[in-house]
Amino acid sequence: MLLVLGRRVSLSFVKRVIPQDPVLLSKPILQNFRTIKFRVIHSSTVFAIATRQNTDTMPERRPFVRLPTDVYPVNYGLCLKPDLIDFTFEGKLEAIVEVNLATNQIVMNCADIDIITASFVPEGGEEINATGFNYQNEDEKVTLSFPSALQKGSGTLKIDFVGELNDKMKGFYRSKYATPAGEIRYAAVTQFEATDARRAFPCWDEPAIKATFDISLIVPKDRVALSNMNVIDRKPHPEDDSLLEVKFATTPIMSTYLVAFVIGEYDFVEGQSSDGVTVRVYTPTGKAEQGKFALEVAVKTLPFYNDYFNVPYPLPKIDLIAIADFAAGAMENWGLVTYRETALLIDPKNSCSSSRQWVALVVGHELAHQWFGNLVTMEWWTHLWLNEGFASWIEYLCVDHCFPDYDIWTQFVSADYTRALDLDALDNSHPIEVYVNVREVSLSDECKPRTVDLWDCLEQASGKPIALVMSSWTKQMGFPIIVVDQEQQGDDRILKISQKKFCASGPHNGEDCPNWMVPISICTGEDPGCTKLKVLLDSPETTITINSVSPDQWVKINPGTVGFYRIQYSSAMLESLLPGIRDLTLLPVDRLGLQNDLFSLSRAGMISTVEVLKLMEAFVNEPNYTVWSDLSCNLGVLSSLLSHTDFHEEIQEFIRDLFTPIGLKLGWECKQGEGHLDALLRGLVLGKLGKAGHKPTLEEARRRFKDHVEGKQILSADLRSPVYLTVLKHGDSATLDTMLKLHKQADMQEEKNRIERVLGAISAPDLIQKVLTFALSEDVRPQDTVSVIGGVAGSSKHGRKAAWKFVKDNWEELHNRYQGGFLISRLIKRGHCIRCISKVSRPLDFFHILLHYRLILKCIK
Numbered sequence: 001m002l003l004v005l006g007r008r009v010s011l012s013f014v015k016r017v018i019p020q021d022p023v024l025l026s027k028p029i030l031q032n033f034r035t036i037k038f039r040v041i042h043s044s045t046v047f048a049i050a051t052r053q054n055t056d057t058m059p060e061r062r063p064f065v066r067l068p069t070d071v072y073p074v075n076y077g078l079c080l081k082p083d084l085i086d087f088t089f090e091g092k093l094e095a096i097v098e099v100n101l102a103t104n105q106i107v108m109n110c111a112d113i114d115i116i117t118a119s120f121v122p123e124g125g126e127e128i129n130a131t132g133f134n135y136q137n138e139d140e141k142v143t144l145s146f147p148s149a150l151q152k153g154s155g156t157l158k159i160d161f162v163g164e165l166n167d168k169m170k171g172f173y174r175s176k177y178a179t180p181a182g183e184i185r186y187a188a189v190t191q192f193e194a195t196d197a198r199r200a201f202p203c204w205d206e207p208a209i210k211a212t213f214d215i216s217l218i219v220p221k222d223r224v225a226l227s228n229m230n231v232i233d234r235k236p237h238p239e240d241d242s243l244l245e246v247k248f249a250t251t252p253i254m255s256t257y258l259v260a261f262v263i264g265e266y267d268f269v270e271g272q273s274s275d276g277v278t279v280r281v282y283t284p285t286g287k288a289e290q291g292k293f294a295l296e297v298a299v300k301t302l303p304f305y306n307d308y309f310n311v312p313y314p315l316p317k318i319d320l321i322a323i324a325d326f327a328a329g330a331m332e333n334w335g336l337v338t339y340r341e342t343a344l345l346i347d348p349k350n351s352c353s354s355s356r357q358w359v360a361l362v363v364g365h366e367l368a369h370q371w372f373g374n375l376v377t378m379e380w381w382t383h384l385w386l387n388e389g390f391a392s393w394i395e396y397l398c399v400d401h402c403f404p405d406y407d408i409w410t411q412f413v414s415a416d417y418t419r420a421l422d423l424d425a426l427d428n429s430h431p432i433e434v435y436v437n438v439r440e441v442s443l444s445d446e447c448k449p450r451t452v453d454l455w456d457c458l459e460q461a462s463g464k465p466i467a468l469v470m471s472s473w474t475k476q477m478g479f480p481i482i483v484v485d486q487e488q489q490g491d492d493r494i495l496k497i498s499q500k501k502f503c504a505s506g507p508h509n510g511e512d513c514p515n516w517m518v519p520i521s522i523c524t525g526e527d528p529g530c531t532k533l534k535v536l537l538d539s540p541e542t543t544i545t546i547n548s549v550s551p552d553q554w555v556k557i558n559p560g561t562v563g564f565y566r567i568q569y570s571s572a573m574l575e576s577l578l579p580g581i582r583d584l585t586l587l588p589v590d591r592l593g594l595q596n597d598l599f600s601l602s603r604a605g606m607i608s609t610v611e612v613l614k615l616m617e618a619f620v621n622e623p624n625y626t627v628w629s630d631l632s633c634n635l636g637v638l639s640s641l642l643s644h645t646d647f648h649e650e651i652q653e654f655i656r657d658l659f660t661p662i663g664l665k666l667g668w669e670c671k672q673g674e675g676h677l678d679a680l681l682r683g684l685v686l687g688k689l690g691k692a693g694h695k696p697t698l699e700e701a702r703r704r705f706k707d708h709v710e711g712k713q714i715l716s717a718d719l720r721s722p723v724y725l726t727v728l729k730h731g732d733s734a735t736l737d738t739m740l741k742l743h744k745q746a747d748m749q750e751e752k753n754r755i756e757r758v759l760g761a762i763s764a765p766d767l768i769q770k771v772l773t774f775a776l777s778e779d780v781r782p783q784d785t786v787s788v789i790g791g792v793a794g795s796s797k798h799g800r801k802a803a804w805k806f807v808k809d810n811w812e813e814l815h816n817r818y819q820g821g822f823l824i825s826r827l828i829k830r831g832h833c834i835r836c837i838s839k840v841s842r843p844l845d846f847f848h849i850l851l852h853y854r855l856i857l858k859c860i861k
Contacts, residue, residue: 171199187264690726
């Protein structure tokens with residue numbers, strides 16, 4: 001699964017399941033549903049015994065316990081009938097199970113579902129009705145009780161149940177969309193990772209408990225019905241001529257979180273990969289053309305992964321579908337991959353270059369999961385880093401294969417590598433490999449790590465001590481900073497290298513400083529692209545001799561920026577590297593890495609910010625988009641921290657001076673021979689200059705915006721974001737009204753999101769409040785509200801204060817909208833940053849403030 005806003009899960013980050021307030025967890029009792037529109041009369045076989053925990057008061061938190069292993073599923077026969085008017089669904093489950101130990105109870109996961117009847121039919125025996133259902137709401141489990149022990153062997157578990165098509169973008173939920181005629185309708189869609197399959201049907205909702213699935217859907221005959229597998233039968237429903245019963249082929253053995261079904265109105269484009277797999281991209285009706293780019297990527301990608309993994313894609317088809325209301329960026333459901341519209345759809349005329357690149361990366365990411373995650377699945381969420389970390393890496397390999405002109409590996413350093421370093425340097429980081437569960441308490445010993453399996457395989461293949469080296473990285477928090485000094489002795493260069501823990505909050509002062517086994521590579525100015533020496537730093541410090549290095553040559557640690565550590569050079573070494581930046585003899589990734597390391601050191605209070613700004617002046621001749629992008633991001637952080645100080649105008653002037661030469665070189669119009677990266681760079685530079693108040697840029701942006709609004713000359717897609725940002729940053733109420741009008745008129749979600757992301761740039765306090773109110777309006781999709789609020793929070797001192805107050809004042813509505821999902825955690829993270837920045841007395845303070853989720857909740861309450 002791919003998360004958005006942060007764009008992706010970084011390699012050092014173990015995705016964790018967000019803890020949920022027990023009071024707000026599963027409440028299957030019908031009277032506990034506040035919006036549900038149906039009533040059920042329970043079967044007489046169970047009505048007297050069905051019991052539930054009292055949720056009026058918060059129960060004491062119990063240690064998490066995984067499902068018992070006495071009964072496990074072999075095959076789920078599942079039939080669902082959604083009601084797209086009343087937002088409910090009926091379900092029938094006939095699961096073939098194996099009873100390992102005789103028992104009179106079956107424990108399953110179940111949330112927000114009411115079981116009507118349940119029974120068990122032993123193979124060759126008579127049906128046994130359940131005598132009671134005990135819902136453990138906090139644990140999202142149900143215990144089915146039977147009058148006698150179910151004997152060891154095979155049998156069929158039958159359950160009839162009902163549930164709600166919720167509006168929380170998790171489980172089996174409803175997604176609002178408009179028809180081409182403007183009529184509002186709803187689709188029924190799914191999002192199950194990590195633990196929400198249990199909201200669609202009672203199941204063993206743990207990744208290691210795999211089974212096959214036979215899925216049938218009863219749907220309106222004018223709707224498209226999709227699931228993981230291909231359709232094998234479609235026939236009228238015997239009780240209602242307006243409905244169809246659609247039956248899908250049996251899936252391979254798979255985890256519950258990968259099951260998916262979609263019912264709605266869609267068009268599609270179709271292709272076939274060179275190895276014979278049918279590929280379809282489903283789009284909103286009337287927008288099939290916008291699925292062609294993703295189709296092109298998918299058709300190229302499947303054969304690439306077939307060859308890379310040396311394992312054929314095992315399903316006969318794969319569908320990629322754009323969902324209107326979708327919390328994640330995308331989800332790798334086997335054979336039916338779901339996406340946000342902006343992560344799948346590309347309009348040939350109105351989509352910008354960055355959107356095309358984003359779609360290519362997301363498609364590559366999710367299709368990689370069809371093998372690494374779906375075919376081979378982690379035993380427990382503890383090892384999810386293997387799943388997501390691998391997909392977050394190989395998506396770049398895929399895009400490099402499909403679009404070599406994107407120079408995507410350099411972008412990887414800025415987009416993933418440096419962000420991973422930033423996260424892992426926080427005091428509240430954690431080791432890559434940690435025990436996790438849905439309640440964030442320690443697991444029992446029966447959950448054994450599986451990361452070691454990977455190290456064993458790599459060790460056998462390489463003959464190197466992989467497990468020994470990697471355990472120092474995956475089992476302890478953080479990473480080192482490598483401190484380097486040099487001395488010339490004749491024709492040799494002597495390097496003194498030491499390591500210590502790097503902390504974003506300042507130098508590590510703990511008594512016990514952890515050590516890592518650090519592979520160190522070194523290059524020199526003689527051949528910047530070639531590694532001259534490799535060593536393994538397995539102690540706190542060491543001395544290295546590099547032979548045949550003349551005094552005028554520079555020495556660079558970590559060429560290619562592949563080692564996971566920060567570097568602090570001595571002043572003399574850093575000074576010697578500046579010519580390599582100015583004359584571009586240092587590779588782009590190394591130029592990027594140098595300034596990023598230095599900026600991180602200044603944020604941590606280890607060097608002066610002045611040193612960073614001096615280094616940045618060396619980039620005046622820089623031609624590379626990714627290097628400028630990383631510079632821009634770091635300067636943006638500095639600008640934000642100084643926005644409420646006397647130095648704000650000075651940093652804006654510095655930005656204008658730094659970006660003006662490259663802005664004049666690029667100009668506003670695309671030139672013959674330019675490519676993808678030139679378009680990205682032009683948008684970045686013009687947006688930076690416009691936001692910083694560069695007068696020629698501001699005047700030209702206003703002129704082009706006026707022509708665009710009046711229909712005289714439509715802005716190219718690559719120029720819209722920088723122009724919108726510029727005119728809003730220096731605009732008034734009329735500018736904001738015009739932008740909101742453009743938002744309302746936009747037929748493409750990419751354009752709506754483009755506008756939403758820059759609305760927070762408006763400066764006037766009353767207009768900031770108008771933007772915040774707009775964030776919760778019907779005009780903004782629920783998943784996009786967070787980015788609108790975040791845009792306000794990142795704009796100015798007043799914006800931060802207003803956004804923090806808005807979050808507090810509207811907390812109940814926001815929490816109800818996102819409860820239990822990762823969007824609420826992202827909102828809290830942004831709220832945390834809003835509050836922290838609003839209270840800092842000096843820029844460095846921000847990097848010292850680290851609060852936990854529950855402390856933020858307390859603050860709000």
